[in-house]
Every structure is written in C-alpha cells, then in structure tokens.
Amino acid sequence: MNDVMIGQYIPGSSKIHQLDPRTKILLTFWWIITIILTNRLFYFGLTALFLSFILIGAQIPIISIWKSVKPVLPIILFTSFFNLIYTQGTVLWSFYFLAITQEGVQLSLFLILRILLIVIGCSFLTFTTSLTSITDGLESLLAPLQKLGVHVNDVAMMVTIAIRFIPTLSEEIQKIKDAQKSRGASFSDQKFLGKLRGVIPILVPLIYSAFRRAYELTMAIECRCYNHEIKRTKMNQLVFKRNDLVAFSFFCTLFIVVIIGRFN
Amino acid sequence: MALLRTENVDFIYSKGTPFEKKALSHVTFSLEKNEFVGIVGTTGSGKSTFIKLLNGLLAPKKGAVYFNEQNIWSKGYDLRALRFAVGISFQYPEHQIFSDTVKEDIAYGLKNQGVPENLWQDKIMEVLKIVGLDETYLELSPFQLSGGEIRRVALASIMVMRPQVLILDEPTAGLDPVGRDTIYTALKQYQKETESTILVVSHNMDDVAEYADSLLVMSAGQILAQGTPAEVFSKTEELTAAGLAVPEITQLLHHLKLSGLPIQDSLFRIEDAAQELANFLNEVKKDE
Numbered sequence: 144m145n146d147v148m149i150g151q152y153i154p155g156s157s158k159i160h161q162l163d164p165r166t167k168i169l170l171t172f173w174w175i176i177t178i179i180l181t182n183r184l185f186y187f188g189l190t191a192l193f194l195s196f197i198l199i200g201a202q203i204p205i206i207s208i209w210k211s212v213k214p215v216l217p218i219i220l221f222t223s224f225f226n227l228i229y230t231q232g233t234v235l236w237s238f239y240f241l242a243i244t245q246e247g248v249q250l251s252l253f254l255i256l257r258i259l260l261i262v263i264g265c266s267f268l269t270f271t272t273s274l275t276s277i278t279d280g281l282e283s284l285l286a287p288l289q290k291l292g293v294h295v296n297d298v299a300m301m302v303t304i305a306i307r308f309i310p311t312l313s314e315e316i317q318k319i320k321d322a323q324k325s326r327g328a329s330f331s332d333q334k335f336l337g338k339l340r341g342v343i344p345i346l347v348p349l350i351y352s353a354f355r356r357a358y359e360l361t362m363a364i365e366c367r368c369y370n371h372e373i374k375r376t377k378m379n380q381l382v383f384k385r386n387d388l389v390a391f392s393f394f395c396t397l398f399i400v401v402i403i404g405r406f407n
Numbered sequence: 408m409a410l411l412r413t414e415n416v417d418f419i420y421s422k423g424t425p426f427e428k429k430a431l432s433h434v435t436f437s438l439e440k441n442e443f444v445g446i447v448g449t450t451g452s453g454k455s456t457f458i459k460l461l462n463g464l465l466a467p468k469k470g471a472v473y474f475n476e477q478n479i480w481s482k483g484y485d486l487r488a489l490r491f492a493v494g495i496s497f498q499y500p501e502h503q504i505f506s507d508t509v510k511e512d513i514a515y516g517l518k519n520q521g522v523p524e525n526l527w528q529d530k531i532m533e534v535l536k537i538v539g540l541d542e543t544y545l546e547l548s549p550f551q552l553s554g555g556e557i558r559r560v561a562l563a564s565i566m567v568m569r570p571q572v573l574i575l576d577e578p579t580a581g582l583d584p585v586g587r588d589t590i591y592t593a594l595k596q597y598q599k600e601t602e603s604t605i606l607v608v609s610h611n612m613d614d615v616a617e618y619a620d621s622l623l624v625m626s627a628g629q630i631l632a633q634g635t636p637a638e639v640f641s642k643t644e645e646l647t648a649a650g651l652a653v654p655e656i657t658q659l660l661h662h663l664k665l666s667g668l669p670i671q672d673s674l675f676r677i678e679d680a681a682q683e684l685a686n687f688l689n690e691v692k693k694d695e
Contacts, residue, residue, distance in 0.1 A: 206423070315502075321464050322503040325495040326564065327519030329487055344515070347505035351550075 152273045158386055159201040160271045164280030166387040167268050170394050174264045177398050178257055186404040187256045193397055194264060203270050211266040212259065219258050223251035278303045283381055297371050304360070312353065319348050408476060410604055411461060411493065411572055412437035416470035418456055418628075430456040431628045434470075438572060438604050443595075445615030445636075446608045448625035449650040454608045455498070457625070458574050461606075462493040491520055494570030498577045500561030501554070509552075509560050510545040516568040534563040537600070538593045555586035559593065566597055573597065574606045579614060591618050613654045616640070616675040624651065637673050656680045 154160075159167075181187055198208070230247030237243070268277070282299035289295050320330070323344045330341050418431040431453045438444060448454045459465040460472055463479050463486040472479050479489055497503070506512035513531050522530070532542065538559040549557055558578070565573065575594070579587040595618065598605050609615050615622060615636075622639045624632040626649035632639050639646075640653045643661065652658065653675070660672040660680055670687050674680045 318497065319503050321459065322495075322497050322500065323515075324464060325462060325490055325497070326516040327487060327491055327568070328515075329519075344505045348503050351505075352502055 153203055153207060153270050155202055155271065157200055157202045157271070159197065159267070161386065162390055163381055163383055163387050164272050164276040165284055165381060166383065166390055167272055168277070168280050168284060170390060171265055171268045173394050173398065175261055177394070177401055178260045178264070180405055181401050182253070183404055186401050187253070187260070189400065190260055190397065194260060197267055201267055201271050203267070207270065208263055208266065212262055215258065215262055219255055223254045226251040226254055274306045275303060278306065279377065279381060294371050296375070308356070312349065315352055316345060316349060319345050409437035409473070410440050411474050413460065413472050414470050416460055416467040416472065418460065418465060419468050422468065429628060434630055436623060436630065438606065440604055441598070441602045443598060443605045443618060443620045444607070444623060445619035446606065446623045446625060447610060447612055447615055447651060449610060452625040453628040454625055455576055458495055458576060458606070458608060461574060462490050462495055491568050492570055493572040493574065494565040494568055495574040496562055496565045496576065496578065498580060501557040504549045504557065504561065507548060508546050509549055512549055512560060513564045513567050516564055520568055530567055534566045537566060537596050538563045539589050555582055555589065558582060558586065558590065562590065562593060569601060570603065572604045572606065576608045577610070578607060579609070587614065594618070612652060616654045624649070636675050640675050641673050
C-alpha cells in the first residue's frame with residue numbers, strides 16, 4: 144500500500160491483456176528488432192501509428208505511459224545531444240567549435256524516436272501482463288533448456304518469489320523508515336558519511352527481516368513437499384489462441400513493411 | 408485547549424493511480440493532556456493510517472492536524488521536533504531494531520534528540536525501570552531477547568525521548584497474557600510519572616477497555632463512535648455491525664440480562680462485573 148509501482152501491472156480485460164504471455168514476450172523482442180531496423184522518418188511514423196493502436200487496444204492511461212518514459216528522458220536527451228554536435232557531415236549551423244550537421248540532426252532524431260518507441264513498446268508488456276504470467280511465459284519459453292540440465296522450474300520459482308517480494312520489501316522499508324523517523328532520524332543529511340549513517344538503521348532491520356521471511360518461506364515450501372523431481376502441472380495452462388495468431392500476423396506485416404522500406 | 412487534534416482529515420493512498428484507495432474520510436478528533444485513549448477498529452479501518460498523520464509521517468489530503476493549536480503542515484513547522492513530542496511505537500517494533508546492544512538501541516532516539524551523552528545512562532535506566540527490565544539487559548543483543556522483552560525494549564526506546572503524546576500501534580500483538588499485562592502496566596506507570604497522553608491502537612476491545620479513559624471506534628475510515636468505554640459499549644448493535652465485539656465480560660452480562668436476570672450489562676471491567684454479580688447473588692440469598 145504505497146506509491147511504488149513495481150512491475151507496473153495495470154489490471155484490465157482488453158484483448159491485449161488476454162494475449163498469451165509468451166506471445167507478448169516474443170512480440171516485445173520482435174518489436175525491438177523492428178524498431179532497430181527502421182531507418183526512415185515515414186516508417187517511424189508508421190510504427191508510432193501501430194503503437195498508438197496498441198495503446199488504444201490495451202486501454203492504458205496516457206499518464207502511466209508518461210511515467211514509464213520520464214525516467215529515461217534525461218538519458219535520451221543527453222545522448223542525442225552529443226550525437227547532434229559530434230556527427231560529421233553537411234554543416235547546418237556552427238558556433239565556435241560546435242557544429243550541427245544535417246546528419247547529426249537526423250541521427251539524434253532517430254535515436255530519440257528509437258528509444259522512445261522501444262521503451263513505450265516494452266512497457267506494454269509489463270502494463271498488460273501480471274508478473275506471474277510473465278514468469279509462466281518465460282518458464283515455458285525456456286523449457287527446452289531443461290534438456291541441457293538447467294532446472295528451469297526452480298529458476299522460474301526463484302524469479303517468481305524474488306519478484307513477489309519486491310513490493311513486500313519496499314513496504315517493509317517504508318515501515319522501518321517511519322519507525323526510525325519517529326525516533327527522530329532524518330534522512331536529509333547531504334554528506335556522504337551522514338548518508339551512510341542514515342542507511343544503517345534501515346538496512347540492518349531490512350536484511351534481518353528478509354532472512355526471517357526467507358526462513359519462514361522455506362519452511363512453508365518444505366511443508367508442502369516442494370522438490371524439483373516432481374513434475375508439477377499448472378492451474379492456468381498456457382494455450383495459444385486465435386488472437387495470438389492475429390497479433391503475430393500484425394507484427395509480421397509491420398516487420399515486412401519496415402524491411403521493404405529499409406532496402407528500397 | 409486540545410493538545411493534539413485533527414480537523415476533518417481525509418487520506419487517500421496512491422492517489423491518481425488505478426490503485427487509489429481511500430483510507431480516511433472526515434476524521435475529527437482531539438486529544439487532551441494526561442488522557443489514556445484507545446482506538447479500536449477492524450483491520451483496514453484506517454487506524455494505522457490515522458496515527459501516522461498525528462506525527463506528520465503522512466500529510467492529510469484534506470483537513471489539518473494541530474499540535475498545541477499550531478498546524479503541523481504550515482510553512483516552516485519543525486516536523487522533527489514534533490516527532491520527539493509525539494512518539495509512535497509501531498506494530499511489531501522488534502522488527503525495527505538494528506543495534507548491537509539494548510543500550511545502543513534505546514540511545515538512538517536520545518542521540519537524534521541531541522541529548523548530551525553523560526545524561527544517557529540515567530535516562531535509559533529510568534525507562535528500563537518503567538518497562539520492568541534491569542541493568543543486566545543493557546549489554547545484551549536485542550536479538551537474544553524473548554518476544555515480550557524485546558517489545559519492552561522497543562517501547563523503552565520511544566519512552567526515553569519523553570514524548571508528551573505516546574502512541575502505540577497494537578503494542579500487545581502476539582504476546583501472551585503476562586506480556587500484555589507488563590506492557591499495559593508500563594504504560595500506566597509512564598503516564599503517572601510524566602502526565603503524558605497515551606493513545607493505544609488495538610483491535611481487541613478487552614485490552615483497551617480495561618485501561619482507556621475514552622475510546623474511539625473506527626470503521627471503514629470513519630469514526631463510528633467516540634466516548635467513555637461505558638458509552639461506547641452500550642452501542643452493541645453498531646459495534647457488531649462494524650465487525651467488532653464488545654468485551655467478553657460485557658457480552659456475558661448482556662446474555663445474562665437477556666435470559667432474565669435483573670442486572671446491569673454496561674460493565675466492562677472484570678472487577679465491576681464480579682461486584683455486580685455478587686450483589687445480585689447476595690440479594691437472592693437475602694430473599695431466601
């Protein structure tokens with residue numbers, strides 16, 4: 144119950160929410176490849192249009208999209224700025240040693256568009272898929288590794304537990320912080336040593352409680368006779384449906400269009 | 408003049424997101440000096456949120472909180488000083504202990520308060536005595552202590568700052584009856600010595616009924632009832648509807664009355680109830 148939105152899953156019942164998590168994971172990768180291969184302004188417009196259809200389809204509020212983009216904005220602007228001034232080519236405008244070239248403008252514009260489209264596209268995976276479905280999907284996609292001796296089930300279980308406990312621990316941090324603040328702790332000391340001293344009263348109880356939770360969880364898991372030799376079945380089996388096929392064909396079409404655009 | 412009061416406060420978690428949750432609405436409440444108040448309510452009724460507003464850990468979305476008639480969210484108000492005056496001990500305080508020794512943990516508040524080190528020992532010994540521990544505990548690691556002892560250390564670590572208002576969230580959760588009694592005895596002792604105000608949050612009516620001068624009943628983020636324990640427990644139906652039960656002894660008297668015994672059923676202390684029953688039995692004996 145705090146403002147930290149880990150995983151950012153926004154529950155809903157749209158067509159995109161209902162897609163198989165494997166479809167969404169694979170399509171996310173495919174989306175990244177498609178965007179990297181896009182190299183004309185027109186086709187960037189096309190992919191952006193495609194993304195806006197997904198946005199409407201997934202019924203995600205624009206504000207959430209903005210929140211997922213905001214943290215990467217400084218990095219995008221920073222890198223594109225250096226691209227802008229360090230690219231050689233036809234000079235458009237110069238100021239002492241700084242020169243802005245036509246190529247530089249294009250390169251940095253494309254960089255901004257690429258990163259934005261990729262970040263927004265990828266955030267749809269986490270917006271529309273709960274963390275448990277994502278791990279289910281990953282487990283199923285990585286299942287072939289089982290033959291190589293990797294305990295995919297155990298890894299999936301570990302990942303699920305780790306993800307499951309992020310909100311719990313962040314809640315715990317908040318609680319500990321509140322408790323220490325009530326004893327007059329202030330976390331506004333700007334000096335490094337002061338900061339370090341301020342962290343100890345939070346970190347020690349946090350680690351202690353993480354271990355306590357781990358022991359409790361281990362006990363609970365053992366009481367349910369968990370071990371890797373048993374082949375478990377899933378309550379919600381993953382099945383590709385017609386909509387998954389539709390989604391794949393949409394992405395396939397986009398991909399072909401972009402490829403044609405690139406080599407024409 | 409109220410020592411600490413809230414005026415029409417509202418609080419909403421995760422405002423503006425799909426996870427928005429209204430925790431408090433229109434809560435007006437005031438605490439006087441030297442009062443012992445109990446807040447009762449079911450899980451999720453907003454009790455814990457409410458106490459976080461009282462020392463400025465959370466800011467109300469609407470309404471205001473006043474300490475000594477000063478709005479704590481007015482510009483330039485020293486929230487840190489407020490937190491020394493309004494001390495909160497949270498649920499399961501043993502989970503927030505981080506020091507190597509009991510002494511160090513209790514001294515944490517003093518250090519933050521800027522109390523000179525030569526005064527620590529006396530202040531620590533004073534509170535240890537209140538919570539019923541002796542100096543042999545000072546050098547022990549908090550992690551070695553039993554549940555009841557560690558809870559008392561945590562309580563001492565708040566008391567040592569001498570707050571004018573001491574707020575405790577479920578101080579006896581998970582303790583046995585003896586542990587529960589030592590905590591409440593310590594609280595009463597602290598109040599007697601410092602004339603401070605004590606606010607105890609609990610979902611257990613029996614607990615607070617015995618010690619509190621007045622009660623505040625919360626349900627779904629609102630105040631359901633407010634008054635002396637006798638006043639509050641006379642509203643049996645409303646309390647039951649909100650998922651709370653009146654103390655067991657009151658229930659027993661209520662059922663005896665319903666079965667036709669001419670006794671008073673608004674008592675909530677075991678001693679009073681025993682007296683009432685004894686009087687009744689004596690009457691019967693006399694009649695025979």
